[in-house]
Amino acid sequence: MKVGAEECDDHDTDDGDGCSSTCEEEYLHRCSELANLTSVCIRYCGRDGYETGTDEECDDNNSSNNDGCDSDCKIEDLYKCTTNLLGVSVCSYVCGNGDYQSS
Numbered sequence: 001m002k003v004g005a006e007e008c009d010d011h012d013t014d015d016g017d018g019c020s021s022t023c024e025e026e027y028l029h030r031c032s033e034l035a036n037l038t039s040v041c042i043r044y045c046g047r048d049g050y051e052t053g054t055d056e057e058c059d060d061n062n063s064s065n066n067d068g069c070d071s072d073c074k075i076e077d078l079y080k081c082t083t084n085l086l087g088v089s090v091c092s093y094v095c096g097n098g099d100y101q102s103s
C-alpha cells in the first residue's frame with residue numbers, strides 16, 4: 001500500500017515497470033490504485049492520443065520513430081504536429097513544404 005511520500009506502490013522494487021524502486025511514477029507513466037491499494041501503472045505515451053498536462057509533446061498512438069512523433073512522444077526534428085478530432089497527433093514533415101518556419 002501507499003505510505004507517506006510514495007507516488008505508487010506495485011509490490012516490487014523493480015524499475016522500468018511504471019513504478020520505480022523508490023515508489024515514484026516513472027517517466028511517461030501514470031499510476032492508479034486498485035481497491036487492494038496496489039498501484040497499476042501504464043505508459044500513457046502510445047495510447048489515448050495526445051494528453052495535455054503530461055510529458056507528451058504529441059501522441060500518434062504508436063511506438064514508432066521517424067513518423068513525426070517518436071516512441072517517447074516527442075515531436076521529431078523538422079516535423080510539426082496537430083491533433084485531429086480523435087485527439088491523436090498527426091505529424092507532417094515541414095522541410096520542403098514551401099512554408100518556412102523559423103522555430
Ligand SMILES: [Ca+2]
Pocket residue numbers: 010012013014015016017018019020021
Ligand atoms: Ca516497480
Ligand SMILES: [Ca+2]
Pocket residue numbers: 044045046047048049050051056059
Ligand atoms: Ca497518450
Ligand SMILES: [Ca+2]
Pocket residue numbers: 060062063064065066067068069070071
Ligand atoms: Ca510515432
